[in-house]
Every structure is written in structure tokens, then in C-alpha cells.
Amino acid sequence: MPLLHFLDTGLAAYLLKWGNPEVLEKGAMSGAIFESYVFSEIYKSYLNAGKEPPIYYYRDKDQKEIDLLIYQNGVLSPIEIKKAASPGNTAIKNFRVLEPIRTAGNFGGLDTLKVEIGTGSVVCMATDLLPVNEKNWYVPVWLI
Numbered sequence: 001m002p003l004l005h006f007l008d009t010g011l012a013a014y015l016l017k018w019g020n021p022e023v024l025e026k027g028a029m030s031g032a033i034f035e036s037y038v039f040s041e042i043y044k045s046y047l048n049a050g051k052e053p054p055i056y057y058y059r060d061k062d063q064k065e066i067d068l069l070i071y072q073n074g075v076l077s078p079i080e081i082k083k084a085a086s087p088g089n090t091a092i093k094n095f096r097v098l099e100p101i102r103t104a105g106n107f108g109g110l111d112t113l114k115v116e117i118g119t120g121s122v123v124c125m126a127t128d129l130l131p132v133n134e135k136n137w138y139v140p141v142w143l144i
Contacts, residue, residue: 041144064094080122081124
């Protein structure tokens, strides 16, 4: 099933008949609207630079998903989007599904394909840029 994002979250709120900011902030769909907002800001940053956005979404047969994958210069960077201020280490748990493509020969039987897995990010409501671990970071939404 495809994932769709509104590039204008204000229009999305209007179409849903959400008349005030409190519904947008605390309503049942607030996480999805936050995810669309983050996606749209990253997407528009590429467009504004005159570049084709190298952005993908990942979900496998086991329903493991990664909100955004940015593939640039041979490096695949996973991004998870969470509305929480401190989402915890479980936010990056699905980044492990990328491990088989880190080494040549493990991706769909193609012996020559090797993809570097770059720094992972959890875009969230944190106040500062903080490490999750040695390879992943909590990134405040205001930095995107």
C-alpha cells in the first residue's frame, strides 16, 4: 500500500475540518501530520536546491518500516520520524533491516551491489541534537 504525504499540512488540516491548533497538536492524527510536515520540509529542501529528491519509504512483508530513506552518492541514510521529545532507542529498531545490503552479494543476489549505510536520524521534538548511539542521532525538527 503506498504512503501519501501532503506537502501543505495546513491544507490537510483544513480538509479534515480541524479548526484549531490544539486538534492538530493533540489529535489522533497528530503523529501522521507531524510525519507529513517533516517529509514535506525535507522534500522541499531538495526541490528548492534544484535537485530531484532521492527519498524513499521502506516497508517489508513483516510490516517493518522506515519512514524515509535518502539515497545519495552511494549512501543510504535511514530517517525515522517521531512526534515525541524523547522517542527512545526503539525508534531505530527497524534500521537493522538494512544490514544485509551493507556488504556486497547480499542484496537480491547481485554480487556487485554494495551500499553504504549512512548516519541514521530520528527527527523528533527534542530540544537539542543528541546521539542515540555511535551511528544514529536524535535530530530536533527545527534543524531540518
